[in-house]
Amino acid sequence: MDGVDVLVIGAGLVGCAAACRLVQAGARVEILEAARPNAGASGANAGSLHFQLERRFLENGEALADQAASILGLNLLAIEEWRGLADELGPDIRVHMRGGLMVAETADEVAILERKVAREVQGGLASRMIDGDAARALAPGLSETVVAASHLEAEGHADPKALTLAFAAAAAARGVRLRRRCRVVAARPVRGGYRLTVETPDGPEDLTAPKILIAAGAWSARIGELFNLHLPLYPVALLMSATERTAPLLDPLIQHVGQRLSMKQAHAGNVLIGGGWPSRMRLDAAGRFDLDRPAEMLASSLRGNLAVAARVFPRVAELNLIRSWTGITAITADQLPLVGAIPQAPGVFVAAGGSAFTLGPTFARLLARRILDEPEERLEIFSPARFGHLNSFMGAAGA
Ligand SMILES: Cc1cc2nc3c(=O)[nH]c(=O)nc-3n(C[C@H](O)[C@H](O)[C@H](O)COP(=O)(O)OP(=O)(O)OC[C@H]3O[C@@H](n4cnc5c(N)ncnc54)[C@H](O)[C@@H]3O)c2cc1C
Numbered sequence: 001m002d003g004v005d006v007l008v009i010g011a012g013l014v015g016c017a018a019a020c021r022l023v024q025a026g027a028r029v030e031i032l033e034a035a036r037p038n039a040g041a042s043g044a045n046a047g048s049l050h051f052q053l054e055r056r057f058l059e060n061g062e063a064l065a066d067q068a069a070s071i072l073g074l075n076l077l078a079i080e081e082w083r084g085l086a087d088e089l090g091p092d093i094r095v096h097m098r099g100g101l102m103v104a105e106t107a108d109e110v111a112i113l114e115r116k117v118a119r120e121v122q123g124g125l126a127s128r129m130i131d132g133d134a135a136r137a138l139a140p141g142l143s144e145t146v147v148a149a150s151h152l153e154a155e156g157h158a159d160p161k162a163l164t165l166a167f168a169a170a171a172a173a174r175g176v177r178l179r180r181r182c183r184v185v186a187a188r189p190v191r192g193g194y195r196l197t198v199e200t201p202d203g204p205e206d207l208t209a210p211k212i213l214i215a216a217g218a219w220s221a222r223i224g225e226l227f228n229l230h231l232p233l234y235p236v237a238l239l240m241s242a243t244e245r246t247a248p249l250l251d252p253l254i255q256h257v258g259q260r261l262s263m264k265q266a267h268a269g270n271v272l273i274g275g276g277w278p279s280r281m282r283l284d285a286a287g288r289f290d291l292d293r294p295a296e297m298l299a300s301s302l303r304g305n306l307a308v309a310a311r312v313f314p315r316v317a318e319l320n321l322i323r324s325w326t327g328i329t330a331i332t333a334d335q336l337p338l339v340g341a342i343p344q345a346p347g348v349f350v351a352a353g354g355s356a357f358t359l360g361p362t363f364a365r366l367l368a369r370r371i372l373d374e375p376e377e378r379l380e381i382f383s384p385a386r387f388g389h390l391n392s393f394m395g396a397a398g399a
Pocket of ligand 1: 011013015033034036037038039040041042043184215216218239274326328352354358
């Protein structure tokens with residue numbers, strides 16, 4: 001072995017945060033990054049801290065919504081994690097946890113919200129139903145079409161790019177080497193661990209370590225293939241837009257239970273508008289989804305996203321849009337994150353999928369314990385073992 005305990009693949013938020021927690025616990029860690037920190041979803045996301053059950057969990061029927069509610073335990077841990085991050089990492093990460101509203105405009109949407117809040121309260125989250133006027137008191141300027149909202153005081157937003165860099169800096173301060181332009185292209189088991197082959201500007205290189213963490217976001221399934229594993233993570237391309245800066249206009253995070261919408265005013269004054277409107281993935285020369293090129297923006301998504309934003313919060317329509325962009329993230333078959341040890345490849349771990357801006361720091365803290373063989377039950381429901389059947393005929397030979 002090369003004197004490193006854990007090789008982390010990917011320098012997005014998850015890889016940098018995990019490296020930080022691992023080195024704090026005494027492990028020797030190196031991060032291998034194909035491009036640069038924040039090259040993936042961590043540099044493109046909306047920065048929402050959404051601890052209420054997300055709309056995507058609610059729009060596919062009650063059975064999936066019930067299953068998705070199992071994420072609430074992690075959301076509760078994430079609230080505590082985020083409360084400590086500004087103190088730990090400094091003010092640049094711009095943590096703003098002053099409340100979030102998920103709004104409803106129709107009676108059907110109110111009914112969905114009520115069921116959602118009931119699930120959340122049962123799961124220990126302090127969300128509550130409020131009427132339209134109470135929502136407008138918390139977010140003056142919210143449209144009269146809003147008839148009710150669920151409110152959670154702990155929600156909010158932070159600066160996504162700054163967070164990744166803050167974790168990377170904290171890890172570096174403890175000796176973690178982050179290798180940019182260092183793409184993992186092959187993996188094979190060797191005695192006592194794994195050998196990874198990386199492509200660097202200076203040519204290929206082999207690196208070995210007893211343990212590997214796949215933290216490669218939407219690329220994680222491709223990394224899984226290097227280990228002869230199926231990781232059921234699917235890339236999805238989403239749209240984001242930002243307005244020009246303006247004076248303080250919107251304090252809470254706004255989401256919509258019946259429409260795709262997330263909206264917040266970032267620290268610099270820009271209003272960020274997103275909420276999961278799709279973009280179209282490009283294809284590479286081999287006809288596969290091209291994860292290295294930005295997805296194509298869809299005019300219908302842009303129009304739809306801005307229309308909902310303007311209807312729910314009309315004053316946003318007075319602002320100039322300065323930028324729209326797409327980003328690629330990963331979802332799993334059951335929408336829950338994939339975090340933990342991979343049974344078919346001892347010593348290989350994965351952390352990907354889900355809303356990993358909100359949850360990434362918590363994945364990192366818990367998974368670091370798991371990687372270092374400390375007892376950690378709280379990740380069990382996110383374990384790759386739940387998709388073990390996909391790898392019944394696969395699997396890296398034991399290390
Ligand atoms: C538009 C958009 C909006 C979003 N909004 C929110 C939000 O508001 N709140 C929220 O909680 N979540 C949000 N998300 C999801 C969130 O951004 C992601 O879950 C999170 O950033 C994932 O971080 P990551 O570190 O796992 O992956 P990434 O940030 O994608 O990092 C993966 C890294 O792996 C590297 N890599 C890939 N292949 C290799 C290789 N072979 N060798 C070495 N390195 C490699 C990549 O270059 C990349 O830097 C959003 C996502 C998008 C796209």
